[in-house]
Amino acid sequence: MKNRQVTMKDIAKRMGVSSVTISKALNDKDGVSEELKAEIKRVSIEMGYRINTLAKSMKEGYSYNIGILIPERFTGDLQSFYMKFYNQVSKVLENYNYYAILEILDKKDEEELNFPRIYSENKVDGIIVLGQLNNDYIEMFQNIDIPNVFLDFYTDNSQFDSIVTDNFYGVYELTNYLIKLGHTNIGFVGNIHSTSSIQDRYLGYYKSLLEHNIPLKDSYIFKDRDDYGKYLDIELTGDLPTAFVCNCDQVAYNLIRRLNSLGYNVPNDFSVVGFDDDIYASLTTPPLTTVAVDVKEMSSVAVKIIIKKIKDKTAKYGRILIKGNVIYRESVNRIDCYSKS
Amino acid sequence: MKNRQVTMKDIAKRMGVSSVTISKALNDKDGVSEELKAEIKRVSIEMGYRINTLAKSMKEGYSYNIGILIPERFTGDLQSFYMKFYNQVSKVLENYNYYAILEILDKKDEEELNFPRIYSENKVDGIIVLGQLNNDYIEMFQNIDIPNVFLDFYTDNSQFDSIVTDNFYGVYELTNYLIKLGHTNIGFVGNIHSTSSIQDRYLGYYKSLLEHNIPLKDSYIFKDRDDYGKYLDIELTGDLPTAFVCNCDQVAYNLIRRLNSLGYNVPNDFSVVGFDDDIYASLTTPPLTTVAVDVKEMSSVAVKIIIKKIKDKTAKYGRILIKGNVIYRESVNRIDCYSKS
DNA sequence: CTGAAAGCGCTTACAG
DNA sequence: CTGAAAGCGCTTACAG
Incomplete structure (x- = not known):
């Protein structure tokens, strides 16, 4: 058994007032004289009083916990990205006097459509889902009667609120930047049928071309992975563009190594940009111009929304896009300037 | 307000029995006929009953939460290592019907020696501290009257229980391995005055040399960082060893790039080993032979100990060392065999 | 096998 | 300004 804690009753008894x-x-709260209030605070510290939030929570009907649900497959070795989110969300929650409880949803539970345990056991007032769930599970989520928000992915079911990075706009900005530097032959590296975020990034690239009257060339779309997500050797034969827009930093990293091994130099021979600003962006030589997902802002918004939804169950937000930040580094050159950077 | 949940009372009323x-x-529990028990379970599912763990917890005096306290400075960009631990601990806790609550201890609270909020607010039954706290804070931790365990660091105060990777033994094994392959001129890369784990790794290297009657040479100790942890360019002049034992993978990565830029090849000209098996181990060409910290085992042990301490407040475990696993890759060659690997 | 009573430590609504 | 009473939803110890 736990050793007995100091309770309000103990303080009350000692001070000869009621709990x-x-x-x-x-x-x-109102209803205590300022002097008494001060004295009570003093004594409570002296006695080492710590509030029993469990009792408070039960009385109020709120746990002051938010669950963060991450599908197991996003917790592998290199997926520290999601942990960054978790971290940030957890930090923001503090400001609202909330705490984060992590639940990793294992494959089996996801397939069998079992409710998250944090939900079944009423541990949380709301759930932030981090990382794409499978469709059936998402459908099931509609039956969950506590507020929830999807972070970093969305679904076509408009019932749900989600917060995603603006993939489209980010790549659009990057491509505009390349064009401003004189590039007109610009390739896109990615399997445009693989995930919806890669697709959106591709469309941002395409929009930039459209706006500048640059025709889209099939041969400038370079497949980086098969439809199962397995990386392929990027085919670099025939007519090549002067700049590559890669769907993510890791792919840019692979591409640059590939180009190097073929005797090319980046950015002198080719300009390359990525997306994510993850560790790969700083591991390339030269470091990558890329778009940093605004983890901080996205996390803040996710928390704000879930807290609002707890207070007002009918609130709806839909899909919220958060702009990333273009990070300018040395992997890009003006097209008319082949002198070293 | 929350919409009213189904409670045991509701089920009781509907079934005409008591709560x-x-x-x-x-x-x-005993005291219900098997038939009635089955019927109650059926009805409770039908009615969508979910237990209110808050009420249960309050009654029992346990929150069924364990706090994971991580000092802020360990949550930066590249410290996904700690998140791996967090992840794993969280997963293991599930088996004990416990949940993990993360608190990132910010710099200010650490300096001002403020108790963690999860403690002040009685949110948790125990605390796992992940990442070295400053000494004063550790002293203060002695006054915390709930069980705690230090994960991945230790302090000389034997009051505390801690679980650490066996740095000493890991490097000892690696160095033995190099010697078995014929190396006798073996260098150590690291500032041996910087952290206690680097020091332990150095001593493991030294023990291996001792056992094999290989003299320790000052000139074979290569400083990789200053006393503040800032990386230095490693000085590679004069008499060089045939193999380098690096205190961590990132340093091995830096070293290999350095050697490459000087025109050397690894492992043909030099063998290199690291420690940690982090992302840098797979980013080097060739990939690194290194020691993988056994995050899984360490997390399991941490959880086991904290749960035991919750049940028995007097339990003591001291410093527990967990062996890492040597991962054999291609960054090492036999000394007598210069043919390619 | 079944249930009435008490209690976990708070907070709220109300009375004085 | 202060406090007695009731209640949040469970579980435990005891009585029948």
Whole structure:
């Protein structure tokens, strides 16, 4: 058994007042004289009082916990990206006096459509889902009667609120930047049938071309992975563009190594840009111009929304796009300037 | 307000029994006939009952939460290592019907010696500290009256239980391996005054040399960082060893790039080993022979210990060393065999 | 096998 | 300004 904690009752007894008065004083509510309030606070510290949030929570009907649900497959070795989110969300929640509870949803539970345990056991007031769930599971989520928000992915079912990085706009900005530097032969590296975020990035690239009256060339679309996500050797034969827009930094990293091994130099022979600003962006030589996902802002918004939804169950937000930040580094050159960077 | 949940009372009313019987049935306790128990379970599912763990917790005096406390400075960009631990600990806790609550201890709170909020607010039954706290804070931790365990670091105060990777033994094994392959001129790369884990790794290297009657040479100790942890260019002049034992993978990565830029090949000209098996180990060409910290085992042990300490407040474990696993890759050659690997 | 009573530590609504 | 009473939803110990 736990050793007995100091309770409000103990303070009350010692001070000869009621525990109601203690509660009011410690919560800065009206109905206690300022002097008594100050004295109560002093004594409570002296006695080493710590509030029992469990009791408070039960009375109020709120746990002051938010669940963060991450499908197991996003927790592998290199997926530290999601942990960054978790970290940030957890930090933001503090400002609202909330805590984050992580649940990793294992494959089996996801397939068998079992409710998250944090939900079944009423551990949380709301759930932030981090990382794409399978469709059936998402459908099931509609039956969950606590607020939820999807972070970093979305679904076509408009019932759900989601917060995603603006893939489209980010690549659009990057491509505009390349064009401004004189590039007109610009390739896109990625399997445009693989994930919806790669697709959106591709469309941002395409929009930039459209706006500048640059025709889209099939031969400038370079497949980087098969439809199962397995990386392929990028085919670099025939007519090549002067700049490559890669769907992510890791692919840019692979591409640059590939180009190097063929005797090319980046950015002198080819300009290359990525997306994500993850560790690969700084491991390439030269470091990559890329788009940094705004983890901080996205996390803040996710928390704000879930807290609002807890207070107002009917609130709806839909799909919220958060702009990333273009990070300018040395992997890009003006097209008319082949002198070294 | 939350929409009202189904409670045991509701089930009781509907079935014409008391809520005590419901509680017994759902918890598989004695005192209910098997038929009634089965019927209660059926109805509770039908009614969509979810237990209110808050009420249960309050009654029992346990929150069924474990806090994971990570000092802020370990949550930066590249420290996904700690998140791996967090992940794993969280997964293991599930088996004990416990949940993990993350608290990132910010710099200010650490300096001002403020208790973690999860402690002040009684949110958790125990705390796992992940990442070295400053000494004063550790001293203060002695006054915390809930069980705690330090994960991945230790302190000389034997009051505390800690679980650390066996740095000493890991490097000892690696160095033995190099010697078995014929190396006798073996260098160590690291600032041996910088952290205690680097020091332990150095001593493992030294023990291996001792055992094989290989003299320790000052000139074979290569400083990789200053005393503040800032990386230095490693000085590679004069008499060089045939193999380098690096204190971590990132340093091995830096070293190999350095050697490459000087025109050397690894492993043909020099063998190199690292420690950690992090992303850098697979980014080097060739990939690194290194020691993988056994995150899984360390996390399991941490959880086992904290759960035991919750049940028995007097339990003591001291410093527990967990062996890492040597991962054999291609960055090492036999010394007598210069043909390619 | 079944249930009435008490209690976990708070907070809220109300009375004085 | 202060406090007695009731209640949040469970579980435990005890009585029948």
